[in-house]
Amino acid sequence: MIEKPVLIIDGLNLFTRHFVVNPTMSQNGHHLGGFVGFLKGIRLLSERCNPEQIVVVWEGGGSSRRRAIFSDYKQGRRPQKLNRYYDDIPDTVGNRNRQVALLVEALKHVPVRQLYVTECEADDAIGYMTRYHYRDKKCVIVSSDKDLYQLIDKRVTQWSPGQKAYITTEKVKQKFGVSVSNFVTARAFIGDPSDGIKGVPHAGFKSLAKRFPELHAEDHVSVNEIVSSARILSETKKLKILESIVENEEVASTNWKLMYLDIKNLSAQQIEKIKFALDSFEPRRNKIALMRMLSREGVNNFDVDSYFIAIKNCN
Secondary structure, three states: OOOOOEEEEEHHHHHHHHHHHOOOEOOOOOEOHHHHHHHHHHHHHHHHHOOOEEEEEOOOOOOHHHHHHOOOOOOOOOOOOOOOOOOOOOOOHHHHHHHHHHHHHHHOOOOOEEEOOOOOOHHHHHHHHHHHHOOOOOEEEEOOOHHHHHHOOOOEEEEEOOOOEEEOHHHHHHHHOOOHHHHHHHHHHHOEHHHOEOOOOOOOHHHHHHHOHHHHOOOOOOHHHHHHHHHHHOOOOOOHHHHHHHHOHHHHHHHHHHHOOOHHHOOHHHHHHHHHHHHOOOOOOOHHHHHHHHHHOOOOOOOHHHHHHHOOOOO
16 A cells, blocks of 8 residues: 655745746736645645645744844845736735735635744744654655755655656755755755855865765764864865865854754744644535635636545545
């Protein structure tokens, strides 16, 4: 018997992908590309994975613990823009928020868990679920976010909506030259400009994999171990990357704390809220209520019957 996975969806990540490319307009004259695209995405993912459960994880306003470590964390991040020009489609935060609110409402009528915890990043909640709450279950993470690659193992895979492919441990190793066990270690030196995290000068995946082949192995290698290796290698090899790693040990150590997904960036209260939301969920299948909502919003091209068929086995 094939084990059914838990489908864990990075809500804002999947929504944004549809929001920026889908021009769908309602009969009421509103842009609903993100809303309709997201719902259709769940149907297609359910048909592909036949999940036991579906969990949509929404952003909870950012991590206060990360901001305490690094005050500029995710500061100045630009909002996603519509990547095409459509007449009469407002490229606004209001338009985006309205569609997200409609999604939250729509998903209450179907057997889909929704998770929102104040001051908790979706990544941290997903990390907790895969490593602890669902540690004995097969999981499929739906996101194009590379921050989640560190969670991939034999039990956990990631479906990338952008690449339209599963991201596995072997694919990560082939593309980046490092194992998933050491993906965060490498990124601690490389940085992440999208989150405002500066890296170590001259450090990239190719250069790190070349100079530190231990990153290719399955055993975890710490930031301190890479710095120690760089210090030893620099005695015989005068390379800028080695010198830079030794000089920026504190930067890399701080980056590790920002990037690594585990319970250290969650409070006990946040963990309890996650557990309660998942364990207390009672599946709903209110087809009439969803149809009425879609009719109210002027959405006439959504097949509700096939949607409910796709998620019929979810609990």
